[in-house]
Amino acid sequence: MANKPMTKTQLVAALADKMDADKKTATNALDSITAIITEEVSNGGAVTLPGVGKIMCRERPERMVRNPATGEQFKKDADKVVKMTIAKALKDSVNE
Template sequence: MNKTELIATMAEASGLTKKDCEAALAAFTGAVETAMKGGDKVQMVGFGSFEVKERPARVGRNPRTGESMTYPACKVPVFKPGKALKDAIK
């Protein structure tokens, strides 16, 4: 499902217009992004949580040349599904 299909599904389920659903989705993703940039965890009981995790620096290999290279430490976004979402998928 892509973004357009998601918006159409949201509009059908909620009775809102596609334009309103697109604005709501943009507001949601913007709020999650802003919270994660600030180091906060966004938690929705039953659905899941979004958070930022630190990935430590590591040594890897260039597959083409075989030489070692160092990958710097970085922050990565992580989504952990909640119990209700896991149960719904089973």
Template sequence: MNKKDFTARVAEKSGLSQADADAALKAMIDTIVEVGSAEDKINLPGLGTFEGKMRDERQARNPSTGEAITVPAKKVLKFKASTALSL
């Protein structure tokens, strides 16, 4: 399922227009990224928890050359699914 199919299904179930459902999805994603970049936690019952974390700098290897490289520290958004999502 792609974004267009997803927003069409959300629009159908919610009674929103497809443009409104697309705008709502975009706003939700933007908000999750914004809050996650501040390293806060977002708990959405029934869906899961999004949390911004700082990943430390680490050493890795280039798989094609075997050369050691340094992967810089960066912020990442982690997601832990709710148990309600078990299929």
């Protein structure tokens, strides 16, 4: 069974260790990266994280969906979803 996902606190600690910096600097760096990605994707752009993947926003057209509880079909308006394509390098490192 898989381990629990890394928490933000654990990620900040690991980032601080890799950067040879304190946790406050690592927290600021992580928060800044998150803000940049959020802003870019919200504006319809995409962000590539080398060795990790590409985060982008995709529009979904209007479509018919079904309520699984009642079986009732209804029309769902067009919307946007955030997608991430995983980089080949990361896929390959997992399968080694």
